[in-house]
Amino acid sequence: MYDSIQIEGTAANWLARRDGEGWRAADQVELAQWLDASTAHRVAYIRLEAAWRKAHRLKALATGVLSRPSNDHGGVQTDSDQRR
């Protein structure tokens, strides 16, 4: 396994933790240390964070911009596959 993949995994774990309720000031300090430790950490983190922020747009799907979810929270059907 390459370092870059491992780093991406760690960055994802940090972001998922920060997304939860148990996030404390001490965690923030620890995260800052991890980010400062290497630019490789930072760029991996920025990338995933930007993607997670964009995932907010899934809401647009839910309100029918492209399509509607097929059931309660099972999934979103799109016509993109048929088009390609």
Added chain:
Amino acid sequence: MDESLDAWFAREILVHEAPLVRYLTRTWHARDEIHDLRQETYLRVYEAAAKARPRSAKAFLFTTARHLLVDRMRRQRVVSFEPGWDLEELNVLIDEMSPERCAGADEELRALAAAFDRLPPRCRQVVWMRRVEEQSQKEVAARLGIGEAMVEKHIAKAMRRLADALFGCHSSEKPKGETASPVREGHHVRQHTN
């Protein structure tokens, strides 16, 4: 320049990930090193931009990638590039790279939707509840009857998949072991990062 470097990086650099990965994949001999090369390119761009932002982000990104490949090649004494390969060709390839293939908002939304659809069922449920219904991780855990650590795990996994889809534009490419979409670029290899 009051904009933060991180925001600049996300806006100006990450949008070129798809052509960057295509460039690396076409040019480098070892497919399993593409992820690493991509990250190393990002790292170099970020560190250079911390000192001075380049005028053209895209040109700088590809020049950085090319320098990285040349460095690696020298270090590894690689001679196994495609026949006829030379430094000039690297330049040509950069020019060939199409601009942001999924820069449009609609295109991005479709990529997001397609990536979301491909998430494993439980992972998809978690993302839906957290990101669309905006329930807290704690609420998601309670509703699904799983631990909060498990919710976190699903979210971490989803982030990586969604990032690949959004920046790498992998939405139209066939992931391993899933239903095929019509073959497009036969030689294009998708990087699996999970």
